[in-house]
Amino acid sequence: MGEGGSATHLALVGPTASGKSALGLEVARALGDVEIVSIDSMQIYRGMDVGTAKPTRAERERVPHHMVDVADPWEDWSVARFQAAAREAVTEIEARGKRALLLGGTGLYVQAVVDDLRFPGEDLDRRADLAARVATPDGLAAAYRELEAVDPVAASRIEPANSRRVVRALEVIGTTGKPFSSFGPGVQARGPTALPVSMVGVWLPRAVLADRIAQRFAVMREAGLVEEVRALAAEPRGWSRTARQAIGYKEVLAHLDGGAPDLEAAFDAAVRRTRAFSRRQRMWFRRDPRITWFGAPENSCAVLPALLAWWCR
């Protein structure tokens, strides 16, 4: 049976370079009553265009896009911020009598929009102190033991070597006085979605995906990725911690800064990191039982008819 036809909103997820953006555009065109909400941690940044494979101006004129170009490159960003802004976008779409098509590959962001994840506030000073404490192996071990004592449930979800997650858990416990685990069952728990949505995923064979990733970087290089990075690096207001870690940008920046890797090596590194990212995306999405998968041998657009049949039942 499935509730594909009864749900109002749609979500289309999948690994990077799978062609889901093009597919999403076709879906939007065919359905006519949807607006796209990009679920992408990097397309939010203005000026980061070629390296994020951002939809073109023409594409955005054809179908309304949200959560694209909503931040400046010198702003730090976060899941919580994304969640609030994306939900607002969805509400506005509903008010227009339309449906949202959530389109993207940032797993945690998708879940933040679709599920009722509540993010306890942050305390950057406390976080910095904890980060300093955890900088040595002994300090990290001690911090983890403390977490085990104060919040065994959270400790069981976090691996002892994962200093960043240990710090965050202790930060929340320190500021709220409540266990980190009391803020939710964890990302692995998946009940019915809070937002009424029908979720679909697209996949391609890994070898095809690897080819597409390599090809896409070659195209981005032609399209001026290096010049884009140079401009962002020269921006007097800076380039935020979250923005500058974007794949491709980070590697090219390292080349421009230190010159250490030659440009060829920088792009090779970016390709490798994208493949690793793609693997993490696969891991994240495939354990979500609410996603219905559609596969194609070469190009995601091949699944369009099946996808429309599924969503129009």
Next chain:
RNA sequence: GGCCGGGUAGCUCAGUCGGCAGAGCACACGCCUGAAAAGCGUGGGGUCACCGGAUCGACGCCGGUCCCGGCCA
């Protein structure tokens, strides 16, 4: 042709005085609620170029062969 350096995991390379073969990357399987294009765990992988020798025991020492790089002719 002579001299010097090198040949170890798919790739780049460590390997102390001879004592069960190592790291990073790649790959695979997983984890993670305010950095998520981030962060983290586990795993599979080897005729240590080849042949012979001394030794209880060789990636390591001795002799030879083959490849690669550099210098000299």
